[in-house]
Ligand SMILES: *[C@@H]1O[C@H](CO)[C@@H](O)[C@H](O)[C@H]1NC(C)=O
């Protein structure tokens with residue numbers, strides 16, 4: 718894909734980032750949709766990802782659609798919103814986020830966002846962000862978004878276990894991002910979000926990591942009978 722040229726930049730928490738009206742309106746959307754903890758998580762995720770992009774060799778970097786990367790990363794957790802407008806009863810949170818972001822771009826992205834390929838990139842980046850073992854082998858934007866999000870959550874060293882050499886964020890850079898967008902209370906917030914998903918739409922969790930939180934944190938949560946292993950034991954021919 719040919720990246721749309723980004724002319725302006727600004728610096729946030731020491732990280733030079735692209736500066737476009739659409740990035741700003743995405744920040745405003747996510748700010749309105751999420752509580753402080755969620756907003757700070759999303760901003761830290763974008764900045765960690767952009768820190769990875771900024772260190773890529775020029776030839777690699779020039780192939781990245783940095784506005785798409787920014788918008789997808791900034792909008793990646795709309796499926797965690799308290800605003801019911803974004804939340805389906807029947808889709809996992811990443812898909813709610815992907816659909817919400819795609820709708821926002823279709824309505825407000827303007828002429829540069831008529832491309833179905835660009836919209837698909839946004840959709841895939843958000844849909845796969847919490848699945849590092851797939852995301853890291855997808856397009857650069859998808860891999861780096863997932864890498865930035867996981868790096869923000871668990872730190873550069875743990876994130877390297879998931880993404881290998883993709884993660885080039887230095888600890889001092891990570892620390893400076895946290896200083897600008899504090900992460901105090903992140904564990905409690907993250908647990909609360911996961912528990913809420915398990916309680917409000919358990920049938921979106923059976924096949925993914927969210928139900929791990931149900932098993933650990935929600936009394937009476939029971940995925941047995943719903944797992945792929947249960948289905949195949951019931952359904953496959955001997
Ligand atoms: C985006 O918002 C920042 C902070 O308010 C502002 O400095 C910048 O000029 C805005 N960029 C665009 C392209 O409007």
Ligand SMILES: *[C@@H]1O[C@H](CO)[C@@H](O)[C@H](O)[C@H]1NC(C)=O
Pocket residue numbers: 773774777
């Ligand atoms: C840069 O791109 C080349 C060619 O696609 C690839 O082999 C290399 O791993 C990339 N380097 C980084 C740091 O992503």
Ligand SMILES: *[C@@H]1O[C@H](CO)[C@@H](O)[C@H](O)[C@H]1NC(C)=O
Pocket residue numbers: 806807920921
């Ligand atoms: C999951 O449950 C919700 C309501 O509890 C329902 O609307 C939805 O269709 C169900 N989805 C699936 C895939 O079973």
Ligand SMILES: *[C@@H]1O[C@H](CO)[C@@H](O)[C@H](O)[C@H]1NC(C)=O
Pocket residue numbers: 939940941942
């Ligand atoms: C969980 O559900 C399965 C399938 O319905 C059932 O066999 C099992 O006893 C349940 N486990 C608990 C701890 O309730």
